[in-house]
Amino acid sequence: MTQATSAPLESSSGRSRAVAAGLTLRQSRRRRPAEVRAHNRAVVLGLLFHGEPVSRAQLARTTGLAPVTISDLVSELLAEGIVAEAGTAKQPRVGKPPTLVAFQHGSRQLVALDLSEVKVARGAVLDLSGRILHRRSASLGDPAHLAEHLEDLARELLALTSAPVLGLGIGTPGLVDPAGYLVEASNLASHDLALAEILHQRLGVPVHVENDANVLALGEVTFGHAPEHGLLTVALGLGVGAGIVLHGTLIRGHRLAAGEIGHITVDEEGPTCACGRRGCLEGAVSSSTLRARLGADTGPSAQRIRAEAGATLGRVLAPIVSALNLQQLRLFGPTEIYGGAFIEALEGTVRGRILPALAADLDVHFSPLGEDAVLTGAVVPVLIGELGFS
Ligand SMILES: [Zn+2]
Missing domain, CATH: 1.10.10.10 (Winged helix-like DNA-binding domain superfamily/Winged helix DNA-binding domain)
Structure with a gap:
């Protein structure tokens, strides 16, 4: 809850x-x-x-x-x-x-949108159990018209609902305030957008917008049976982001940027990042970096590349796990890249760098929610906002 x-x-x-x-x-x-x-x-x-x-x-x-x-x-x-x-x-x-x-669970339905894939918005109609009833997707096109693109997709999905609508939940990259104001979303080339308010005015349903990594953390607690006292979710893909739930509270941080781990420096001599600095975590472990490095190679050198990347992420996560005494670490991302050698090296590195008693309690695995985790998780801010529980 x-x-x-x-x-x-x-x-x-x-x-x-x-x-x-x-x-x-x-x-x-x-x-x-x-x-x-x-x-x-x-x-x-x-x-x-x-x-x-x-x-x-x-x-x-x-x-x-x-x-x-x-x-x-x-x-x-x-x-x-x-x-x-x-x-x-x-x-x-x-x-x-x-x-x-x-x-x-079928007495109300919701519409959820997942903007984490940058150029394409995925959408769904779900019931209150997080079950997906219908799917639609749309190109996001011109960033200047982000709200219009999302309005069109949401309208299409709202027309498919067959029960009273509880609201619209959106998981998006970037910094989002608790009122659903998109402060900054560089991946969507968008910022300073009162997204929840605009869509609420146009669609006439309650709208709740939340950072996509935070949505994953919320979804893990409500639908993935993760403990709420110390959970870290890490989303691996084109970017790298994390969500933290501590004692039943989603941690947002001073500037709404808690969990924004992608630009922590991991190699001072590393490649220049879009943020202007060198050797950011994102450049070392993003799916595009690893796909480029791995190519078609599946042999021992590919395993070594994946293990090195997993250890790099582990060195970033260990102090976070230790400082907050987190118990559960759940990963999201394509398992053909991040399964096997990557997650093994990640887990070994985190365990090897924290107090042994904390390591014994630590649980590291992939989320059971799979590819639809942002859509499912986007239900949770609506549950909290409209019904008061999660
Ligand atoms: Zn960076």
């Missing part, structure tokens, strides 16, 4: 009933009743979204909320069709078995 607090609140006390994973240093004011209700609703929705059908009594026990509060919230969600009654519980005791309620 990234960014959505999982501890329920009772309005009678105005205080959290459970200990949060992080420390809140300053409480500036008491929560208003409407905020408490929205928070409790999100907690119940999150439990139902991720769990099996449960009775109202079980929900009350799990959340610690009063049965009357649960009954009220469930009635509201039933009326909205987001949950539905789903049979009765099997129980050995005599008496009327309780009715179960279940989350309805």
Whole structure:
């Protein structure tokens, strides 16, 4: 449940009933009743979204909320069709078995756009479980008309939806603020664009825009079963980017650039980079660099090239893993380049450079979400923004 607090609140006390994973240093004011209700609703929705059908009594026990509060919230969600009654519980005791309620993943649909391939936008209609129902793609063409291209593609996808639309989620390279303002996206030759606001005005649905590497991290937690206390996702392709989730919070950083590891210097004598400096990580491990170096070679020298590149990335990631005590490292990218010797050298290098106790806990592997990970992950900012959970 990234960014959505999982501890329920009772309005009678105005205080959290459970200990949060992080420390809140300053409480500036008491929560208003409407905020408490929205928070409790999100907690119940999150439990139902991720769990099996449960009775109202079980929900009350799990959340610690009063049965009357649960009954009220469930009635509201039933009326909205987001949950539905789903049979009765099997129980050995005599008496009327309780009715179960279940989350309805098909009750709403979303449109997601993946801009990470630079010249082509991939789009999809998905349900709330992240299942892709329809796909479309479009050329991004002239960067000056990025919003228009995306509007056309989103309209085409919205016309394919067959349930109420929760919103539009977009994963894009570059720096994006929490309001969906594209501060800088050099790969798209675009900057200073109020993308979420423009598309919301034109399409009439809620729009949530997020950096593509961040979207991958969010998707891993919600749909990839990654732990939310210490996750690093690394997207390898034409660029190199990372997303960090720590104690259930996506880390954005001072200038929204947390995880922008592509321009860390790895070789002071290396090739000149588009950023103007020499020997950036991106130039050493991007898919275009490695494809050019590997050519058609699949022999021992190709394995050595891939292992060297994996070790280079490992030397960059080890201090990050160590400083933040991260437990899970998940990679995204074409496995024909980054599988085998690359990921083995990467993992070995990271493990060899951090405290042995941390290395023992570290888990390194490819994401289970595959090529559609940005589309699936772009669902999550919409879930958080519109329903309050993930
Ligand atoms: Zn650079």
